[in-house]
Amino acid sequence: MPPEFEPWILKAVAECDEHPELTPSLMAAQLQQESGFSTSRTTVSHASARGPAQFVDGIWATYRNDADGNGRADPFDVGDAVIAQGRYMCSLLGDAKTSGIRGDVRRLALAGYNAGWGAVLRFHGVPPQSWADGQTYWYVENIMKMMKDYEGKPLLSVGGSGAGSQALRRAAARIGTPYAYGGGGPAGPGRGYCDGGNGFLGGRRAASSTVGFDCSSLVQYAYWPHAQLPRTAAAQYEATAHRPVSRGELRPGDLLFWAHRNGSIYHVGLYAGDGHVLHAPRTGRLVEVVALDSAMPAGDYRGATHA
Structure with a gap:
């Protein structure tokens, strides 16, 4: 992944230690799907979602932060966007675990990120391919498949339990x-x-x-x-x-x-x-x-x- 994203992804994952399902590979694949790791200020979707993590105004208002300490909370700043992405996903993973909905909580959280948690509740799971031209369905499928592209063998294998x-x-x-x-x-x-x-x-x-x-x-x-x-x-x-x-x-x-x-x-x-x-x-x-x-x-x- 682009090197400017890596430390922020690691920091976001570390913040969400209560939900180990949020991994660096999951966040990286999600950023690839959302924007291709774009840092351009022209990265705005047809729904006015902005920045590398594609935040709409309503969600950004909840998770906005000045993670990079430059004096502004900006969805186009890599640090601010990735930390907000991690916090939103962490919250959605919590929702998935307490919802009673069966299935992979990562898929449920991703669906909530893309379509809103209300859609997950409505369909009692990831919205089907027949809904909204399959946008959310393929969003989840693509990210889950791309995760392997950001995974690798440990650079250091450590045994023992002490x-x-x-x-x-x-x-x-x-x-x-x-x-x-x-x-x-x-x-x-x-x-x-x-x-x-x-x-x-x-x-x-x-x-x-x-x-x-x-x-x-x-x-x-x-x-x-x-x-x-x-x-x-x-x-x-x-x-x-x-x-x-x-x-x-x-x-x-x-x-x-x-x-x-x-x-x-x-x-x-x-x-x-x-x-x-x-x-x-x-x-x-x-x-x-x-x-x-x-x-x-x-x-x-x-x-x-x-x-």
């Missing part, structure tokens, strides 16, 4: 999310900020326009709420230093730390097994899995802890 494995799996779902200095937290990716020399890329204030994680917010997100780790790498080391782990005893999900020569901790990641680390490296990069010895300067490796 807290460390669960945290690593949670973080692995964020592989490919942009690094944003100061961004992110327990709820998922967030907009970063520039502080001194941090957050800049080629002289540009990259962090303030990027939604993602930095190294410590990714670790905090991975373990929340099982272990409510503090926000910074240094504070996470201080909170867990009494549970040190030797390199030969590392387990998936253990915290790995790097420090400057003066001893101050500047980076943290999660042990991913087989001598690798999952981490958010630096501005301009994405959450990734790399060999432990190449993640940061090898001489800066301080050690590992259990969370």
Whole structure:
């Protein structure tokens, strides 16, 4: 999918944690069906639905938001549109689950998004192909088929059921999310900020326009709420230093730390097994899995802890 959509889709899915049926592949396929991921301000349907997620005024009035923090709630802004799409779909999934209507709740929610929930109630399911020239019927069918185009094998396969494995799996779902200095937290990716020399890329204030994680917010997100780790790498080391782990005893999900020569901790990641680390490296990069010895300067490796 276009890269500008990915962090917002991940954020929208994370917000709807009560309904796991809302997946990134479902939202991506829906955006493909709605507008083909269009970011043009001329993306307006015959029914006056606007923007990449095609909101009509009445629904937009309920779900409008300024997700990208630019001072306006605009259905043409990618962030605002995708977060509103996620919130609307999350609400519709809830309606589907409490309606008593049999069938795939994803299909019911999609039908409600396209035709309105009243139509789903009227037909006690997805409206038939004979209704409204089959618009809603084929809308649902197309999206369900296209979902596979946005699915792939996990970039990291994690076994086990302990807290460390669960945290690593949670973080692995964020592989490919942009690094944003100061961004992110327990709820998922967030907009970063520039502080001194941090957050800049080629002289540009990259962090303030990027939604993602930095190294410590990714670790905090991975373990929340099982272990409510503090926000910074240094504070996470201080909170867990009494549970040190030797390199030969590392387990998936253990915290790995790097420090400057003066001893101050500047980076943290999660042990991913087989001598690798999952981490958010630096501005301009994405959450990734790399060999432990190449993640940061090898001489800066301080050690590992259990969370």
